[in-house]
Amino acid sequence: MKYQYRDEKTECMPRRDLEALQLERLRRTVDHALRAPFYRERLSAAGIRDGGGIKSLDDLKRIPFTSKKDLRDGFPWGFLSIPKEDVIRLHTSSGTTGIPTTIYFSRDDLARWTGYVARCIYGAGCNKSDVFQNMITYGLFTGGLGFHAGAEEVGMLVIPSGPGNTTRQFRLMRDFGTTVVHATPSFLLHVETKMKEEGVKRESLFLKRAFAGAEPYSEDTRRRIEELLRIDVYNSYGLSEMNGPGVAFECQAKNGLHIWEDGYIAEIINPDTLEPAAGGETGELVLTILCREASPLLRYRTRDLTGFYDEPCPCGRTHRRLRRITGRSDDMLIINGVNVFPSQIEEAIMAMKEVGNNYLIVVEKEGVLDKLTVKTEVGPDVFMDDSRPLNALRERIRKTIQASITVNPRVELHEHGSLPVSEGKAVRVRDTRPKDV
Ligand code: DLL
Numbered sequence: 001m002k003y004q005y006r007d008e009k010t011e012c013m014p015r016r017d018l019e020a021l022q023l024e025r026l027r028r029t030v031d032h033a034l035r036a037p038f039y040r041e042r043l044s045a046a047g048i049r050d051g052g053g054i055k056s057l058d059d060l061k062r063i064p065f066t067s068k069k070d071l072r073d074g075f076p077w078g079f080l081s082i083p084k085e086d087v088i089r090l091h092t093s094s095g096t097t098g099i100p101t102t103i104y105f106s107r108d109d110l111a112r113w114t115g116y117v118a119r120c121i122y123g124a125g126c127n128k129s130d131v132f133q134n135m136i137t138y139g140l141f142t143g144g145l146g147f148h149a150g151a152e153e154v155g156m157l158v159i160p161s162g163p164g165n166t167t168r169q170f171r172l173m174r175d176f177g178t179t180v181v182h183a184t185p186s187f188l189l190h191v192e193t194k195m196k197e198e199g200v201k202r203e204s205l206f207l208k209r210a211f212a213g214a215e216p217y218s219e220d221t222r223r224r225i226e227e228l229l230r231i232d233v234y235n236s237y238g239l240s241e242m243n244g245p246g247v248a249f250e251c252q253a254k255n256g257l258h259i260w261e262d263g264y265i266a267e268i269i270n271p272d273t274l275e276p277a278a279g280g281e282t283g284e285l286v287l288t289i290l291c292r293e294a295s296p297l298l299r300y301r302t303r304d305l306t307g308f309y310d311e312p313c314p315c316g317r318t319h320r321r322l323r324r325i326t327g328r329s330d331d332m333l334i335i336n337g338v339n340v341f342p343s344q345i346e347e348a349i350m351a352m353k354e355v356g357n358n359y360l361i362v363v364e365k366e367g368v369l370d371k372l373t374v375k376t377e378v379g380p381d382v383f384m385d386d387s388r389p390l391n392a393l394r395e396r397i398r399k400t401i402q403a404s405i406t407v408n409p410r411v412e413l414h415e416h417g418s419l420p421v422s423e424g425k426a427v428r429v430r431d432t433r434p435k436d437v
Pocket of ligand 1: 243
């Protein structure tokens, strides 16, 4: 395969040069950070008075972690490190409650961010002849505007459709010959369900690729979307604290997400001991952003669980690859004492052909015990009025989930396309148990 690069020199840079570049940028970032009230205090307490004090990348360890709580405590201006009049945009995190975490951008910050997103898009094999339909939320969420700018930079024709209204989405796809779409994986599955419902023929569309991210999904879900929609799906990872999308992305080899190490320093730590995770072990991703001056963030604890792939990528890029993010350390459900990640349930069910495109995990208190219910849609070929095969399917799903998580779930089957779909990130878990105060 002929791999496509936007900036081959940087993307395939020898590791030694890449690390030298990281060190230089880390020093500059620390200098910037020292202008923000939060870091002035935090870094001085750690004995760091200027970027020059960072002698090697190993010195990163001297810098304390930054948490989401720190960001909230510093709201609204505690992390700002340039004059307010030089800020030209802000974005906030997708959290729906409490104080949002806010990130500011200077003009140069936006240009750099756009460059990283364009690098991702190009690396997935797109170019200016593509028509790009951005079916993700615009606004404070970084997915819409971030990809919009990156796609324009590549020179694709951008259709800023946003999510929702599948009938209009199909019309736009047909009218303008959309070749690439961007959406959450759950919305892509919904699009496929609606395609069947609305009788849209796959042959009437020109789709080749999709970028899917902003929420965790399994390899089976990717395969399912690829097979049903007959497209290549590229995993896209990012978070608003690190600009948004454009942090890590799959290349055409589609085996792990290259994290752009000229813009980010990635560490994987054990979330309990806070020590580096050994080798390719799974742990919490900690990121330092090197490409933003307005709101620097040093050693930010993302809570996302992943690990590095050690072997080199056939594409020749030297930037390390992250494994598919399976979820967040704070996603973990404890059900009658057993630790369960929603991704384990998704992995168990999405490999089953008779299971439809949508599911919901419900955890409730029943007396003193926790009760887990997994509601899944059935595929379009499964008839809801034929109880014998339905009971057998329900039992098979129950056993598959139990084998994976050891908890015995109640399984409810729902008609294809009948469970609620959200326009933004999918809500996969409803936990109604009273919270310990
Ligand atoms: O979701 C930014 C984004 C937009 C990424 C569009 C990709 C595409 P936030 O709303 O701040 O930002 O949410 C970030 O979403 O910490 C992960 O927990 C999760 N997440 C994002 N991408 C992936 C992915 C955007 N590919 C949080 N796989 C992150 C798994 C993901 N989880």
